[in-house]
Amino acid sequence: MSDIPQVHCLAPNIFEFQIIHIDNFGNLITTIKEDFFQQALSQAPHKNFSLEIRTHRINCLYTYYGSLSEAGQAGVILGSTQNLEIFTNQDRADQLLHVKVGDKGKITFS
Secondary structure (H helix, E strand, O other): OOOOOOOEEEEOOEEEEEEEEEOOOOOEEEEEEHHHHHHHHHHOOOOOEEEEEOOEEEOOEEOOHHHOOOOOOEEEEEOOOOEEEEEEOOOOHHHHOOOOOOOEEEEEEO
């Protein structure tokens, strides 16, 4: 289990995550576990977050994949793997965001 990447604290309320899997739909599975995300968000002063990967910033948690109304838009969802997933509407997140397994991003709770 020690070879599974973890979320690393960069500064108070700022964490580095990694893309650990890309599913058949191009959704990006992160190292951010649901329980970690919920706890960090509940302890954040304003209950907000901002996830950054490459040049993209996402700050809204969606409850289902169809929540995004515009094609090419990216969002995050708590997926069936119990990890935070980055997804896009009517596109592959890996291709749209130019992200691959092993790429790192940052999530800030505020």
